[in-house]
Amino acid sequence: MSDIPGAGGAFLTPAIWRDRIFNGEWIAAQGGAHVFTEPATGEQLGRIGLANAADVLAAGVRARAAQKAWAKADYKERAAIFRRAAILIAQNHDELSTWIVRETGAIRPKADLELREATAHLQEAAAMLTQPKGQLLASATGTMSIARRVPHGVVGVISPFNFPLILSIRSIAPALATGNAVVHKPDLQTPISGGVLIARIFEAAGLPKGLLHVLPGGADAGQAMCSHPDIGMIAFTGSTAAGHSVGELAGRHLKKMSLELGGKNSLIILDDADPDIAASNVAWATFLHQGQICMCAGRILLQRGIADAVIQRLAHKARHLPVGDPMGGDVALGPLISARQVQRLHSIVEDSVGDGATLLAGGTYDRQFYKPTVLTGVRPGMRCFEEELFGPVASITVFDTDEEGIALASATTGCLALGVITPNLARAMRIADSVPSGHVHINDQTVLAEAHAPFGGGGTSGNGGRHGGNVDWDEFTQLQWLTIKTEAPRYPF
Template identity: 75%
Template sequence: MGAPDATALLQDTIWQGHIFDGGWRAAQGGSQPIIEPATGATLGHTGKANGDDVARAAALARAAQPAWAASDYKERAAIFRRAATLMELHGDELSQWIARETGGILPKAQLELREGVAHLHEAAAMLTQPQGQLLAAPHDQFSIARRVPHGVVGVISPFNFPLILSLRSIAPALAVGNAVVHKPDLQTPVTGGVIIARIFEQAGLPAGVLHVLPGGAEAGEALCSHPDIGMVSFTGSTAVGRRVAELAGRSLKKVSLELGGKNSLVILDDADPDIAAANVAWGAYLHQGQICMASGRILLQRGIAAAVTERLLDKAAKLPVGDPMSGTVALGPLINGRQVERLHGIVQDSISAGARLLAGGAHDGRFYPPTVLTGVKPGMRCFEEELFGPVASITVFDSDDEAIALASQTEGCLALGVISPSLARAMHIVNRVPCGHAHINDQTVLAEVHAPFGGSGSSGNGGRHGGPADWDEFTQWQWLTIKSQAPRYPF
């Protein structure tokens, strides 16, 4: 990553080859290289946790949690604010790591940092919010419903937006008094783990309250199964989410799942074609389509379909693909070769089934260009499966009711977008399509730290992250009664 910098937050001598438990130590599972998706270069090495590392971390976290939960709320809030300041101060350094490790362009990296800072400030703000309710009781007694921490929360985060999708669970879980054992994806252990460990370490978080253990399936399964971990927050694929739920369910842990899905962007025939095409391109191509809420189905009403498609093709032709560190590209690489093969297989199978390829569809290594498919129908892989790549999959419909039927034809939907100047028509669609969040006159890739975020059906298990939902997820209700003296019962 360049010449050593004594002022850098991520000095190699501190974290290379290690995991974090309040300090930095070698993992029992060994170490693993960090590969830059755009070039194949080795950026460094991280510790690779195994099941024994997870067991040790869970025990240490359980021991450290009571003191953390009992600490003064002002001191806890100050730690989050200091962490946010550190992230801002080291923004240039951290954005370089995010871009290189995730394959995202620099503006995407800078977005992650801004949102990460926002999550930290939101966590600090939680500490002065009401933490329960006063219930009805006789005049000389108190009956209180209050929120209390689970104890130790396990967090498992993915590779695509690793900083945000880690912090959105870690920060509120810590804020309400839990300790955290975190397993970032091995493909992005620095962005999803080391950065977070370093900012909290430097901000003064007590040792043992946060553990960062990059690892594979063994570490993930150990985290879901360990009895000292009372809740698991998982973000990732639906298939792995089912396994997480199965393992956590055996010990009756609470589990929060934010999973993949098939999201529709519906464009009605009274929309502006230029604005519509811009929304399609953003929703389908941002970060190479590697976003859980990407616009995986583009549903165009027949009267506007040709105009929007023409404008989309012009945009696709002008979005350069390449190394994000060059500063001259709009799309970087897909995260690994397996994802390229999977995406290309979906595109080719859909073409064989009758879809028409109008742009893209051929890749250079991990670089997949903006792709446009038309004539897409139910049953084709690009209609049914989550793409996680830069493909605009276009299906034409005639009536609003047909759009509702097409958008609803999925096991799980995280996000829905509807573009139309007619709010009545748009609301008619939104009210009838099951989804985790819906956006009128916008595409599907939207999130705010203060807004509940999650999916419906197989896109999640009903849990949410963000704003008031963080209290629901990362604490549990406790009923507390207080009497001035114990009653004399008749027995």
């Protein structure tokens, strides 16, 4: 039995968090309570405290007060908290994984991936504490000139439902590591995986009270965060539409922002690729976690010489991938997060077929379980070509020349990820250099992320900020110019 509090027991027992929010302690929310359900069954999973604007106001004030001592705390003690939090994830892995499966509709390997990556982000945060916090600048004799990094104070984090743990902790951990306090609003559909879980590991790891606030709430709570005078930065991950609203309000209050939004990503398969490998990459990039990933390939661009072979293999995979309750059997795809998302996705598929696309597989659903779908004959202007799908739909467009493939991939205002598959690296690099994208993967598909690598996009995929590794210093701190002279000068006035 570990001596770390919480290890070996019912770590996420509802008795701790039912009807409550977290401010260093588990307290009742002024906004009341919120019931959340399991997408695979529709059954109630629990009832969490519902934060409102008043809860956010109180949290920001408390966080600001706690942050000053935290920024001055010994770096070794702060790093130890992140390491203990990482150990807690490992020691409670099965319980935490089950919550992710039930709350997000994920298959078990996806839940396990979230826990591994969350652990990596905590380890990266611990490592940040021994990294340089600035640089020595050129200066005149007798003067020391330094650019040093200082925290924003309080960082507001708003995260989505699809990878709620990773997309929350990748901001929370580095924000805390760089000396900030955090006010966090997880998605109301996944308040445990994206909120309570994180509060519990930091609480048990010994994070001082008042530094982390977990406030599941609605739009009013998010708006309060964006306008709070004590919150200096907003780190938002979500849809482009919601990002516009967050950016507008936070910008009006002159806050630093990190916006990681949706994208219309392309996976380009050139005619010299292996059809079996290509089809495998396409299936992973479109069907993983029911396509509910911001890096999923929304455009499958196949060069004509290989198109028929890849389409045939992909359609076969789509027809045979099992769909169902991930808690009830060995399935490849679980449910979409909500009935609303099912209806949105199905309308895109139906409209695209009505505009001339061909449905080769799928296109049907049972409750929130949407069958893996393959659409061919997709052209610019169709909804499945233009809109982010966020569902298990392979939208296929055939092209002839490399230049045509580049043009099709570039026809978007926001590409978060680009994949290019070909044994000819010269062709691949030419495409990589020609298509604007947040990250590019040659001879791989688009759904890739690692805790130490810079992640983010531009345009409608984000405001150019990055998460991961040493670039977290750029996001969660600001540079302060400090000069030190051996004695004060005498000026002519």
